[in-house]
Amino acid sequence: MAALMLVVQLLMIAQRMLLTNIRLFAIQSLLLAGIAAVVAYYHNASHVYVVAVLTIIGKVIFLPWLLNRLVHRIQIHQEIEPLLNAPTSMLICGGLTLVGYVVARPFTSLERLGNNTLAIALTLLLTGFFLMINRRKALTQVLALLTVENGVMLAAVALTTYGLPLVVELGIFFDVLVAVMVLGILVYRIRENFASMDTSKLNQLKG
Amino acid sequence: MLLLTPILIVPVLAGLLCLVVRPPRAMATTGVLAFSATLGLGIALVHQVLARGVVTEWHEFLSADALSAWMVLLISVVSLATSLYAGRYFRRDVAAGAVTLGRVREFFVLTPLFGAGMFLVVLANNLGVMWAAVEGTALSSVLLVALYNRRNSLEAAWKYVILGSLGLALALMGTVFVYAAASKNNPQSLPSFNWSYLMSVAGQLDPNLLKLAFVFAFMGYGTKAGLAPMHTWLPDAHSEAPSPTSAMLSGVSLKIALYALLRFHILTTACLDSGFSRYFLLGFGLFSMFLAAPFILVQRNLKRMLAYSSLEHIGLICTGIAMNSPVTIFGALLHMGYHALTKPVLFFAAGNIHQTFHSLEFRVIGPGVVKVLPVTVLLMGLAGLAAIGLPPFGLFLSELTVISGGLSAHQTTVSVLILLALLASFCGILQQLTRILLGARKPGDHISDARCMDGVPAMTMLLGSLLLFSVWLPAPLLELLHQAAAIIGGAP
Numbered sequence: 293m294a295a296l297m298l299v300v301q302l303l304m305i306a307q308r309m310l311l312t313n314i315r316l317f318a319i320q321s322l323l324l325a326g327i328a329a330v331v332a333y334y335h336n337a338s339h340v341y342v343v344a345v346l347t348i349i350g351k352v353i354f355l356p357w358l359l360n361r362l363v364h365r366i367q368i369h370q371e372i373e374p375l376l377n378a379p380t381s382m383l384i385c386g387g388l389t390l391v392g393y394v395v396a397r398p399f400t401s402l403e404r405l406g407n408n409t410l411a412i413a414l415t416l417l418l419t420g421f422f423l424m425i426n427r428r429k430a431l432t433q434v435l436a437l438l439t440v441e442n443g444v445m446l447a448a449v450a451l452t453t454y455g456l457p458l459v460v461e462l463g464i465f466f467d468v469l470v471a472v473m474v475l476g477i478l479v480y481r482i483r484e485n486f487a488s489m490d491t492s493k494l495n496q497l498k499g
Numbered sequence: 500m501l502l503l504t505p506i507l508i509v510p511v512l513a514g515l516l517c518l519v520v521r522p523p524r525a526m527a528t529t530g531v532l533a534f535s536a537t538l539g540l541g542i543a544l545v546h547q548v549l550a551r552g553v554v555t556e557w558h559e560f561l562s563a564d565a566l567s568a569w570m571v572l573l574i575s576v577v578s579l580a581t582s583l584y585a586g587r588y589f590r591r592d593v594a595a596g597a598v599t600l601g602r603v604r605e606f607f608v609l610t611p612l613f614g615a616g617m618f619l620v621v622l623a624n625n626l627g628v629m630w631a632a633v634e635g636t637a638l639s640s641v642l643l644v645a646l647y648n649r650r651n652s653l654e655a656a657w658k659y660v661i662l663g664s665l666g667l668a669l670a671l672m673g674t675v676f677v678y679a680a681a682s683k684n685n686p687q688s689l690p691s692f693n694w695s696y697l698m699s700v701a702g703q704l705d706p707n708l709l710k711l712a713f714v715f716a717f718m719g720y721g722t723k724a725g726l727a728p729m730h731t732w733l734p735d736a737h738s739e740a741p742s743p744t745s746a747m748l749s750g751v752s753l754k755i756a757l758y759a760l761l762r763f764h765i766l767t768t769a770c771l772d773s774g775f776s777r778y779f780l781l782g783f784g785l786f787s788m789f790l791a792a793p794f795i796l797v798q799r800n801l802k803r804m805l806a807y808s809s810l811e812h813i814g815l816i817c818t819g820i821a822m823n824s825p826v827t828i829f830g831a832l833l834h835m836g837y838h839a840l841t842k843p844v845l846f847f848a849a850g851n852i853h854q855t856f857h858s859l860e861f862r863v864i865g866p867g868v869v870k871v872l873p874v875t876v877l878l879m880g881l882a883g884l885a886a887i888g889l890p891p892f893g894l895f896l897s898e899l900t901v902i903s904g905g906l907s908a909h910q911t912t913v914s915v916l917i918l919l920a921l922l923a924s925f926c927g928i929l930q931q932l933t934r935i936l937l938g939a940r941k942p943g944d945h946i947s948d949a950r951c952m953d954g955v956p957a958m959t960m961l962l963g964s965l966l967l968f969s970v971w972l973p974a975p976l977l978e979l980l981h982q983a984a985a986i987i988g989g990a991p
Contacts, residue, residue, distance in 0.1 A: 398707060399707075399708065399711075417668070417669075417672065421665070424661070424665065430657065433661060437661070437664050437665065437668070440665065440668045441668055441671075444668055444671045444672050444675060447672060447675050447676075448675045448678075451675060451676070451678070451679035452675075452678055452679055452682050456627055456675070456678060456692070457625070457627060457691075457692050459625065459627070459628060460625065460626075460627025460628060460630075460631070460692065463627060463628055463630070463631030463632075464627070464630075464631060464671070466631075467631050467634040467635065467638070470635075470638055471634070471638055471660075471664060474638050474641055474642060474660065475660060477642070478641070478645060478653065478656055478657055478660065481645065481648060481653055482653050482657065485648070485649075485650050485653055486650065486653075491657065494653070494654035494657055494658070495654075496650065496651050496654055497651060497654055497655060497658075497734075497735040497738070497739070
């Protein structure tokens with residue numbers, strides 16, 4: 293399932309439509325919730341079920357709904373307009389995947405879920421950064437940030453038997469929700485002020 | 500008696516109260532009262548910590564040692580001064596039509612929450628809770644940076660939130676790795692994810708995993724602390740935020756992120772028994788200091804220049820801690836305190852100048868600001884002299900402590916480098932400030948709206964306590980700093 297998360301990530305990189313991207317993010321989060329549920333089942337760790345449920349409520353249902361609403365409300369152009377074209381991006385992300393696997397190699401003995409979950413988590417982190425750089429629209433940068441966060445949560449599931457303590461999971465959950473709301477407010481205001489969402493127009497402050 | 504809980508709850512309540520209070524004057528008073536209360540509680544906490552070593556509450560969910568108590572004092576003082584200054588500042592902004600009343604309310608609601616977030620960072624015992632609290636401070640301050648809703652402030656806020664969130668994602672990864680390092684030998688779930696527990700088993704943690712964790716946490720919290728080269732959001736956010744927020748960001752927020760970083764540094768050093776994490780602090784600290792100097796010299800905007808000066812001071816604090824002798828760590832902690840008393844004064848003065856001249860560009864406001872705003876310029880000049888490290892102000896003392904501590908610990912190269920960087924920014928700030936503050940006004944410009952007494956209470960409060968504590972450090976405070984220095988420098 294972790295490998296499927298990576299596949300979804302690569303689809304997001306190749307995809308050019310904003311709404312499809314949001315749906316892909318929802319699918320990726322659903323996979324994450326599935327992994328958490330499997331871990332919870334095998335280790336009989338009840339609070340990891342809570343994590344799975346929170347992920348479904350927050351990242352599969354609520355955040356995609358919020359982002360969808362934002363897209364409709366500000367009526368933006370659907371195309372994403374990345375800086376690099378799809379083949380080049382795929383090539384770079386292939387390289388990043390390699391980096392992820394190399395970095396994770398010494399730590400494979402730690403994992404409880406097969407031996408590539410940590411590598412995939414690191415790859416999600418790296419390709420998330422790449423998505424951030426490669427896309428200029430404010431909303432797509434928010435999506436990139438969310439995939440980075442998915443990568444971190446995957447690492448948390450992969451490396452620890454029982455997941456992080458519940459209080460920490462709750463803290464992260466609410467922080468991510470609030471973060472997306474804050475980002476949404478900013479996107480809205482940027483759109484109003486600049487009549488555009490292109491972050492390359494945010495170039496006044498230098499030095 | 501509970502001490503830590505009220506420190507967290509009082510600012511939150513104050514923030515919620517500002518949602519329902521109508522007049523702006525009452526909202527400002529609420530802020531002042533709340534942070535006066537936390538300052539009082541902070542002083543009580545210092546006494547408790549000195550008497551008992553560590554104060555814990557709620558089954559060790561909250562915990563304060565000497566280092567946290569010192570940070571609590573800094574947060575309280577800067578937030579108090581900010582609330583004192585903000586009331587008048589926003590009254591004038593509203594009168595000038597720069598902000599709406601709704602935005603002013605947003606400020607008075609978010610600022611205490613920002614403060615409460617910072618209190619939680621330093622009081623939380625759990626690593627994950629600390630991370631969540633740092634993220635909370637970032638989110639509350641982003642909206643404060645974007646308060647004016649101008650193009651530039653939105654750009655600054657966007658850069659701040661994107662870089663900050665990416666950085667904090669890395670820090671979360673570091674936190675997860677620490678958890679993995681701790682739970683490696685535990686087949687069962689970990690008894691707790693608290694600092695106190697982790698420190699007690701530091702020797703048994705997986706060293707390689709902890710190294711990886713530290714690198715992630717360093718890049719993450721280092722971004723939030725504004726260490727170069729991850730500092731690019733810092734001048735933007737500091738210059739575009741309303742001046743009271745700039746003062747909070749520069750005065751304490753940077754140091755809070757540094758505090759989180761230091762906790763990882765302490766844990767890593769205790770586990771590895773080597774200088775691995777120290778060299779990171781040293782390299783990035785020195786780089787920040789040297790990067791700041793040329794940028795100060797070429798700056799054309801007052802608050803951006805002040806932001807680069809903060810970068811230099813954060814670099815010095817980092818370097819002082821990295822030199823790892825008891826004297827340099829003590830000096831660095833002292834420097835944190837003096838800087839927290841100095842930098843807000845400069846930002847408050849910059850706020851007055853901004854409101855009078857409607858610009859922060861040097862060519863618009865200078866030369867000869869002194870002819871228009873004599874009192875502001877006097878206080879700003881004094882704070883400027885303090886910031887570049889001239890006696891009798893405390894920053895001279897703390898810088899001297901760091902350098903002499905480094906020399907006596909046989910770290911001559913680093914000490915000389917610090918001295919060079921300090922000298923460079925000394926010249927830079929002195930030259931820039933004299934250029935705009937002194938001299939005769941350009942002929943023909945006419946300033947109709949100069950109010951020279953604005954913000955004087957807040958500024959004199961900070962400058963007065965800076966002078967007082969420069970010549971007289973009370974015995975409990977001295978003891979507290981020594982204990983905090985011992986916590987950081989516990990291992991080689």
